[in-house]
Amino acid sequence: MPAAGVSAFATVILIALVMMFGRATNNPKLSDWSKTEVVQLPITVASILVIMLFINAFCAIDMNSLRSLFGKPELPPPPHVTGYPDSQYYNVFDSAESYLVQSAGFAREAMVVARYHHSVYNIFLMRNTYRCDGWCLFGNSGITYQGFAGYAGRLNMMGMLFNTALTSYLSALNSLFIFLFVKNGFFLTLLPMGIMVRSLPFFRTFGSVLIAVAMSFFVIYPATLAVFSMMDGIFVSPFAGIDACGHMDLKAYFMNEANIYSRDRDIPDVGGGDLDDGDLARVYLPCGVDYPIQVAQYAAYSFIAAVFLPTVALLGAVASVRYLAKMYGEEIDLSRIVQMV
Amino acid sequence: MNMPKSILFVLLCLFGLSHAAGWEGLAAIAVVTSAAMLAILYMIGMGFGINELMLTSKEEAYQLIVVIALIGGLIIMQTGGDAVLGVIGEGEGIQQTSLGMTSNMISSLGSVFSNLASAESSVAVEGSKSLACSILAVGHSISGCGGYSMVSPALSSVETTVGVAIAELSSIYKLMDIGIANSFALLLPIGILFRTFKLTRGAGGMIIAVAIALYFVLPISMISLYKIADQYKNSDDGKAYTGALPMIGVQECKAGQTADLSSSEEAMSNNLAGVLIPNIEASNSAKAISVLNQATVAMPFYLFPALIYGIITPAIALLITVASIRAVSSMAGAEVDVSALARVI
Numbered sequence: 001m002p003a004a005g006v007s008a009f010a011t012v013i014l015i016a017l018v019m020m021f022g023r024a025t026n027n028p029k030l031s032d033w034s035k036t037e038v039v040q041l042p043i044t045v046a047s048i049l050v051i052m053l054f055i056n057a058f059c060a061i062d063m064n065s066l067r068s069l070f071g072k073p074e075l076p077p078p079p080h081v082t083g084y085p086d087s088q089y090y091n092v093f094d095s096a097e098s099y100l101v102q103s104a105g106f107a108r109e110a111m112v113v114a115r116y117h118h119s120v121y122n123i124f125l126m127r128n129t130y131r132c133d134g135w136c137l138f139g140n141s142g143i144t145y146q147g148f149a150g151y152a153g154r155l156n157m158m159g160m161l162f163n164t165a166l167t168s169y170l171s172a173l174n175s176l177f178i179f180l181f182v183k184n185g186f187f188l189t190l191l192p193m194g195i196m197v198r199s200l201p202f203f204r205t206f207g208s209v210l211i212a213v214a215m216s217f218f219v220i221y222p223a224t225l226a227v228f229s230m231m232d233g234i235f236v237s238p239f240a241g242i243d244a245c246g247h248m249d250l251k252a253y254f255m256n257e258a259n260i261y262s263r264d265r266d267i268p269d270v271g272g273g274d275l276d277d278g279d280l281a282r283v284y285l286p287c288g289v290d291y292p293i294q295v296a297q298y299a300a301y302s303f304i305a306a307v308f309l310p311t312v313a314l315l316g317a318v319a320s321v322r323y324l325a326k327m328y329g330e331e332i333d334l335s336r337i338v339q340m341v
Numbered sequence: 342m343n344m345p346k347s348i349l350f351v352l353l354c355l356f357g358l359s360h361a362a363g364w365e366g367l368a369a370i371a372v373v374t375s376a377a378m379l380a381i382l383y384m385i386g387m388g389f390g391i392n393e394l395m396l397t398s399k400e401e402a403y404q405l406i407v408v409i410a411l412i413g414g415l416i417i418m419q420t421g422g423d424a425v426l427g428v429i430g431e432g433e434g435i436q437q438t439s440l441g442m443t444s445n446m447i448s449s450l451g452s453v454f455s456n457l458a459s460a461e462s463s464v465a466v467e468g469s470k471s472l473a474c475s476i477l478a479v480g481h482s483i484s485g486c487g488g489y490s491m492v493s494p495a496l497s498s499v500e501t502t503v504g505v506a507i508a509e510l511s512s513i514y515k516l517m518d519i520g521i522a523n524s525f526a527l528l529l530p531i532g533i534l535f536r537t538f539k540l541t542r543g544a545g546g547m548i549i550a551v552a553i554a555l556y557f558v559l560p561i562s563m564i565s566l567y568k569i570a571d572q573y574k575n576s577d578d579g580k581a582y583t584g585a586l587p588m589i590g591v592q593e594c595k596a597g598q599t600a601d602l603s604s605s606e607e608a609m610s611n612n613l614a615g616v617l618i619p620n621i622e623a624s625n626s627a628k629a630i631s632v633l634n635q636a637t638v639a640m641p642f643y644l645f646p647a648l649i650y651g652i653i654t655p656a657i658a659l660l661i662t663v664a665s666i667r668a669v670s671s672m673a674g675a676e677v678d679v680s681a682l683a684r685v686i
Contacts, residue, residue, distance in 0.1 A: 050540055070527055130473070139476030143596050146469035150462025153497035157504035164508065220544040227531050227548065231523040238511075292458075293451045296504055300512035308516065316547040319670065319677040323543030 007192035008045055015041065040204070044195050047211055051191065054219045058092035067230055093183060096225035100179055103306040104172035106235045109255060110165035110302040114295050116254045118158040120284045124148030125155060127280060148281075154292050161299040168299070172306035175314065179225070182217045190214035212324035220320040224313040234305050238297035245287040250294075253286060368412050371530035375405055375537040401537065408533055411549070411673065418557055436521045439560035442567050443514045446650050447507060453643055454503045456586050460639075461496040463591040464632055468493050472597040486594040488629025492636050496589075499643050506651025513563065513655040520555025528552035536673065546673030550666045558665040562658035570649050579645075587639040592628040599625075 015037045022030030064074045090098060125148055132142040191214040198207025228234075239250035281288035379398045386394030422435040433441065468489030473482040529552040535545030573579045670677040 054540070139474070139478075139480060141474040141476075142472070144469075144471045144473055144482075145466055145596075147466060148462075149465030149469040149493070150458065152465060152493065153461050153500035154458065154504075156497060157501045160501065160505065161508065215540065216543075220541060223535070223541070224544055224548065227528065230527055231519055233519045233522050234515075292504065293447075293454065293507055296508040297447075297511040297515075300508040301515045304512050304515045304519070308512075312547070312551055315677055316544045319547050320541070320543035324540065327539060 005048075007195045008041070008048065011037075011041060011044070011196060040198065044198055044211070047215070048191070048195070051215055051219070058219075058222065061092055063090040063092065063095040063226060063229070070230060072230060072232065092226045093222050095229045096179060096222035097176070097183075099225050099229035100172055100176040100310065102229075102235055103302075103310065104169060104176060107165055107168035107172050107302040107306040109237070109251065110295075110298040111162060111169055113251070113254045113298050114158050114162040114165055117290060117292065117295055118155065118162060120290065121148075121151040121155040121158060123284065124151050124280070154290070157292060158295065161295055164299040165302050168302040168306035172310065175306075175310035178314070179221065182221065187214050187218040208325050209321070212321045212327075215324055216317045216320035221313055221317040224316045225310070228309050228313065234301075234309070236301070238294040238301065239291070242291075242294070244289060250286065250291065368525065368529055368533065371533035372405065372409060372412070375408075375533060376402075378537055379405065397539075401539075404536065404542075407673070408536060408549075411553075411669075415553065415557065422557075422561060435560050435564065436517075436556065439563045440514070440517055440521065443510060443517065443563060446567075446646075447510050447514060450503055450507050450510065450646060450651055453586065453646060454500065454507065456588075457496060457500045457503060457643055460589040460591070460636075461493060461500055464489055464496060464589070464636075465493040467591055467594040470594050470596040483597060483599055485596055485599040485625045486629075488626050489591075489594055489632060492629065492633050495633075495640070496636060499640055499647075502644065503647045503651070506647035509655050510651045513559070513658065516555060517559055517563070520552075520559060524552040524556035528555075532673075543677075546670045547666070547677050549673050550668075550670035550677070553669050554662045554666045559658060559662045562661045563654070566654040566658055567650070570654055573649070574645075582641040582645045584642070586642050587635070589632065589635045589639055591632055594625050594628060 015034050018030050018037075019034035022028070022034060067074060125146065127146060127148055128144055129147050130140075130142055130144050132140055190210045194207045194210030194214060196207070197203045197210060237251045239254075242250055244250055379401050382401075383395055383398035386392070386398060419435065468486050470486045471482055471484035474480050528548050532545045532548035532552055535541040535548060537545070574583050667677055
């Protein structure tokens with residue numbers, strides 16, 4: 001804000017100097033320009049005041065109080081949120097950041113669950129069973145087969161779901177980085193620059209766009225994300241409520257990636273005992289049952305949480321840029337920016 | 342008390358009533374809040390003789406009237422939709438009916454997936470068989486079951502398609518679920534409030550549009566498209582590919598049998614018309630061909646629900662929804678380029 005204030009003050013000085021110079025040299029063009037800019041300056045200053053109002057409001061609003069107004073349960077104390085280590089409550093910016101962090105975490109969970117199934121199917125598919133037909137004293141004679149050959153389709157499906165979850169994860173990170181970039185400097189540079197540039201001859205359009213972009217991304221984007229953070233039912237695991245042989249928390253079972261390797265130790269020595277296919281399945285899966293449908297749902301849910309909703313928020317910000325620029329009397333073409341979304 | 346806290350205080354007072362209200366009540370509270378803010382602005386303008394402030398308040402009041410008309414339209418749409426569904430025997434209301442239909446379809450596709458997985462498993466295991474024989478470090482290994490291995494990838498592709506359909510339908514279900522739970526309880530009131538301020542009007546219009554699209558347009562689209570798909574399914578064209586899922590019977594492959602028995606009498610037998618047909622008890626090739634024939638006959642039955650109910654229907658519903666976001670947000674004062682969302686589809 002001091003930078004914006006200095007910038008506004010510098011603009012006033014510039015207008016005054018041009019006015020004086022115009023009068024001194026009897027140049028009506030310069031005098032007219034100064035008069036026009038004097039009218040535009042209050043609009044710019046009003047923009048700064050409005051932004052200050054929003055920033056104060058966004059920092060003062062306790063999202064947990066707002067949640068309770070809508071009958072939603074309170075959030076736990078905020079995790080370590082970048083830049084706000086001592087924060088005891090969620091304000092609008094914390095809440096927006098928290099939503100994006102949660103969506104990235106949710107997409108990562110979907111990736112891990114898909115990867116777990118992918119690994120298990122790979123282990124299954126690599127298994128060859130040899131059945132001796134009874135003439136194995138000095139040599140051997142028998143049938144070799146893959147008892148889990150039928151998992152090839154599910155293996156392909158897991159690859160696809162993993163890619164979907166990965167896309168969601170990367171998209172969530174992209175949105176998070178955009179948000180952090182906006183929060184940490186983007187606004188502080190664009191707003192003063194916009195105020196200054198708006199007063200320069202032939203640069204009003206450019207200045208308006210800079211102010212509109214700064215306001216939209218600093219106000220609208222976090223506000224929309226904070227609204228989404230209050231929505232119920234987004235980060236619900238599809239494994240919730242499934243009882244698989246006493247493994248009530250299937251998500252934790254699949255999320256424990258270290259287990260898949262430690263379980264190798266549980267496989268009996270093939271030479272020392274008769275390990276059938278069912279035994280092998282039970283080593284890696286609760287009761288030998290896999291959950292491809294739930295993994296598909298996990299990937300789908302993560303797509304909605306990490307791609308669809310953040311995209312809506314970004315589009316809202318872009319729409320707002322267009323609207324605000326129009327408010328400042330400028331028409332801008334944002335089709336290129338939208339293509340970046 | 343500074344300005345932001347004063348605004349928040351007014352909101353807190355009004356939204357305190359929200360626990361007891363349905364979405365119509367919440368929308369009414371949001372409209373009243375917006376009207377109160379505009380009245381305050383108008384009074385300040387009148388008190389200090391600021392004509393611009395009075396004009397702005399009047400202009401915003403027109404916008405509020407547009408929102409009230411929009412809410413009226415929504416109430417009519419909800420009532421009308423529920424009445425139509427009541428007539429056709431779906432009395433649970435638009436939102437619950439669409440959720441129920443989608444959930445049932447996900448379960449149904451889950452059964453299709455299980456049947457396919459079971460069939461693929463049987464075929465793939467037979468296709469993986471080989472015979473090995475060795476004595477005193479000399480031996481051979483042969484597989485007479487290669488014919489089966491051509492069927493397994495085909496079934497695998499269908500299985501992946503069904504998996505995609507389940508994922509797509511699940512994403513639509515999730516979108517409807519969170520939309521129904523939050524659109525009018527959260528998004529609409531906040532959208533109306535955002536729309537009150539000029540600075541946030543674009544975002545407010547967009548949030549209102551998203552709320553309407555998720556609460557009305559998506560469920561109505563899904564119900565309508567399901568009904569159309571049902572009609573297609575029950576028509577003469579559809580009946581050829583629907584009904585009970587055909588089972589794919591897999592005969593055991595004899596891994597050591599590689600001889601071509603197709604011309605021998607053992608491999609062929611007479612049918613009732615006296616025509617020679619493959620005797621599947623004898624030839625691995627004939628057994629594999631039989632499995633492939635069964636699979637090709639069965640595939641349309643497996644693919645029909647996946648493609649029609651699981652992929653095409655949600656894709657069209659999502660297209661309609663995204664298009665409606667653009668139309669409604671434009672009506673609400675924000676021109677939103679939704680081409681990025683359309684690319685998601």
